[in-house]
Amino acid sequence: MSTITANPVYKLELTSSPHVHSRWSTKQAMWMVVLALLPALISSVIFFGFYQLLVVSVSVASAVVTESLIKYIRKREITITDGSGIITGMLLGLILPPNFNLFFTALGSIVAIGIGKEIFGGLGYNIFNPALVGRAFLQAAFPVQMTTWIKPNMAVDSVSTATPLSAFKFDSIFADISNMFIGNIGGSLGETSAISILIGGIFLIVIGVVNWRIPVSMFLGVIIFGGLFWLLNADQYPSPVFHMLAGGFLFGAFFMATDWVTSPLTAKGMWIFGFGISLVVVMIRLFGGLPEGVMYAILFMNAFVPLINRYTRPRIFGEAK
Amino acid sequence: MKNKVTIIKEYTKGIWQSNPVFKQILGMCPTLAVTVSAINGIAMALATTFVLVFSSFIISSVRKLIPTQVRIASYIVVIATFVTIVDLVMKAQFPELSKSLGPYIPLIVVNCIILGRQEAFSSKNTPLRSVVDALGMGSGFLIALFMLGSIRELLGSRTILGFQLLPDFYEPWLVMILPAGAFLTLGLMLAFFNNLSLHKKKSDNDKLIAKYLKTKTAADFVIEENK
Amino acid sequence: MKTVIHMLLTLTFIGIVSGGLLSQISEWAEPKIEEHRKAETARAIYLVQPEAKSYERITNVDFEVYKVFDEMKNSIGFALPYEGNGFQGKIRLMVGLNDELNKLKGxxxxxxVETPGLGTKITEENFLKQFLNLSAQPMVNWVKAVPPEKQNEIQTITGATISSKAVVIILNDGIKKLRDAEKDGGVK
Incomplete structure (x- = not known):
């Protein structure tokens, strides 16, 4: 999908057939994603206050600086304009809890770019979604700060609260669905407001930057797996709608799982990938020790992508089975 | 081959050239598991070195008496004996340390460094050389575990060997004292040391070429080209 | 045939030497290890029963429990070591109880093996001091994020709810077991 130009003068594509044609160049697509993330960013400012802009800015700035620095040390061309560092920074910023420490934000961003991406050789070679690697690091490093949520009240004062998922996990309380849809709940910056994620996500699908199969298969997966338990016992297990709106599911479905580099190439592969993520998410949420599992589910399925690609590779016409 | 390698070289090779952790990537289980603090790393490495030195000495002394078919079994019994000694002594004399190292002391039996050195070195060399080799490998292991333990302890709990080095406002990165931190730190350290030896190799090559070129005069090249 | 005998002899010889050596060392080490173990139990018992001066293991039940006495050799309660599942692995604790088994002494x-920095807070004074003189009537209970109101409640640690709950659950299991044993014919 993405092409790596060996020589900027000749624009020679050095990839073996079959070539998949995309309407967008990597660079254009990246900027479209940035555009699509704006509604989520705006909703985070509305619900949690202007400080959140600072968090996202620090995240983006450290991502870009880290990427440039590593490229410089490795004596490679500095590629800020491809937007990938900016996206990783934005994505990471938006999946952090509100009022997060700026130093930790920068650290997460450095880990995301350094260990999540550049160590594998840069854009196009990373196995795991860089932003999620950064968040996983922060989650393990600062578990208390990463699970301190504030009430969304336009940042008048910060009152700590529980996310719908932790309320369900630890106290068996189900949050109000309409509040979850608007985003008036505790949670990470860009993950709370379903409506603003949907605006950005559908925009990306319509213009063709993101393949619809991954989000759709994730929704179907959560309806099947989450619905199964819900039908078994509606008092104990939350409905599929709750699963879909809670935590980072929507954000993950549209912006994380669909990352070009770390998702499967074939249509069949994308279905497997999406269903796999949903299954792991439902399992972690219902039976795991942690309230939320979207991040780990996506990282887990990222590891299977090379395998999925291998087994869903289209056969050459006439090739023996 | 035996006489070409000096005794000093037998010792130093374990520290850098074939460091058990950074070069041979052996003994990963204790390396990753116990290095939550520098002191744990040191204790683990010393226990391993003790077992390594004594088993190497015994095995190289009786190497000609052990039939090849049962050599591995014999090595394991010898190693297990010394490991049990270490385990008992630690439990009796240093109960706190033994508690924090937990099951990893008995697990020294299956540490690849030890069996690896018996098979690769002690079974073919004199007791003196074997002991020196074992000490070298042990020192290499100690350095690696101490470095890993110090980094993890410093970032994960602000201290090294219990002395606080980072200020209170530094929030410890808990990930460093979790297993994930061990893998991350070891991975980055391996990358760093591989990079170092790559550079060294390159500069060695350059030196060799420069030396070769010095021995030749311009005339030699003309002749070579004409050939 | 000759090699077989050689092999057998070698292994037997190594085995005998190793066994002999180890039995010597073990003879020296075992009493010391046993001493450490006892000292540790004693230390924990005196911590959970601050007024205790001596203790005795109760033998007519199938689990480990100690009866604790004051200076006058009067029984002042029990010390019960008990274990159960925490967040990541086993938690083993020692609880001090009064004679009526309805109040915690410590x-x-x-x-x-809880998460360092989070679950490990269950070993810290701030959490443990809540259990001093806590009522266990009918059972110990927990509350989240607010200070406890009732006599038998403790507050869970923020960010370590599961570990805190696990401690209470293990505690209650142990108390229940001891109460059942008491009902069944008393503990001597």
Whole structure:
């Protein structure tokens, strides 16, 4: 999908057939994603206050600086304009809890770019979604700060609260669905407001930057797996709608799982990938020790992508089975 | 081959050239598991070195008496004996340390460094050389575990060997004292040391070429080209 | 045939030497190890029963429990080591109880493998001091994020709810077991 130009003068594509044609160049697509993330960013400012802009800015700035620095040390061309560092920074910023420490934000961003991406050789070679690697690091490093949520009240004062998922996990309380849809709940910056994620996500699908199969298969997966338990016992297990709106599911479905580099190439592969993520998410949420599992589910399925690609590779016409 | 390698070289090779952790990537289980603090790393490495030195000495002394078919079994019994000694002594004399190292002391039996050195070195060399080799490998292991333990302890709990080095406002990165931190730190350290030896190799090559070129005069090249 | 005998002889010889050596060392080490173990139990018992001066293991039940006495050799309660599942592995604790088994005298965590920095807070004074003179009537209970109101409640640790709950659950299990044993014919 993405092409790596060996020589900027000749624009020679050095990839073996079959070539998949995309309407967008990597660079254009990246900027479209940035555009699509704006509604989520705006909703985070509305619900949690202007400080959140600072968090996202620090995240983006450290991502870009880290990427440039590593490229410089490795004596490679500095590629800020491809937007990938900016996206990783934005994505990471938006999946952090509100009022997060700026130093930790920068650290997460450095880990995301350094260990999540550049160590594998840069854009196009990373196995795991860089932003999620950064968040996983922060989650393990600062578990208390990463699970301190504030009430969304336009940042008048910060009152700590529980996310719908932790309320369900630890106290068996189900949050109000309409509040979850608007985003008036505790949670990470860009993950709370379903409506603003949907605006950005559908925009990306319509213009063709993101393949619809991954989000759709994730929704179907959560309806099947989450619905199964819900039908078994509606008092104990939350409905599929709750699963879909809670935590980072929507954000993950549209912006994380669909990352070009770390998702499967074939249509069949994308279905497997999406269903796999949903299954792991439902399992972690219902039976795991942690309230939320979207991040780990996506990282887990990222590891299977090379395998999925291998087994869903289209056969050459006439090739023996 | 035996006489070409000096005794000093037998010792130093374990520290850098074939460091058990950074070069041979052996003994990963204790390396990753116990290095939550520098002191744990040191204790683990010393226990391993003790077992390594004594088993190497015994095995190289009786190497000609052990039939090849049962050599591995014999090595394991010898190693297990010394490991049990270490385990008992630690439990009796240093109960706190033994508690924090937990099951990893008995697990020294299956540490690849030890069996690896018996098979690769002690079974073919004199007791003196074997002991020196074992000490070298042990020192290499100690350095690696101490470095890993110090980094993890410093970032994960602000201290090294219990002395606080980072200020209170530094929030410890808990990930460093979790297993994930061990893998991350070891991975980055391996990358760093591989990079170092790559550079060294390159500069060695350059030196060799420069030396070769010095021995030749311009005339030699003309002749070579004409050939 | 000759090699077989050679092999057997070698292994037997190594085995005998190793066995002999180890039995010597073990003879020296075992009493010391046993001493450490006892000292540790004693330390924990005196921590959870601050007024205790001596203790005795109760033998007519199938689990480990100690009867604790004051200076006058009067029984002042029990010390009960008990274990159960925490967040990541086993938690082993020692709880001090009064004679009526309805009040806690103290609590110590003996072994745990909880998340460093989070779950490990269950071993810290701030959490453990809540159990001092806590009522266990009918059982110990927990509350989240607010200070406890009732006599038998403790507050869970923020960010370590599961570990805190696990401690209470293990505690209650142990108390229940001891109460059942008491009902069944008393503990001597």
């Amino acid at each position: 609590l110590q965590i003996l072994e745990q």
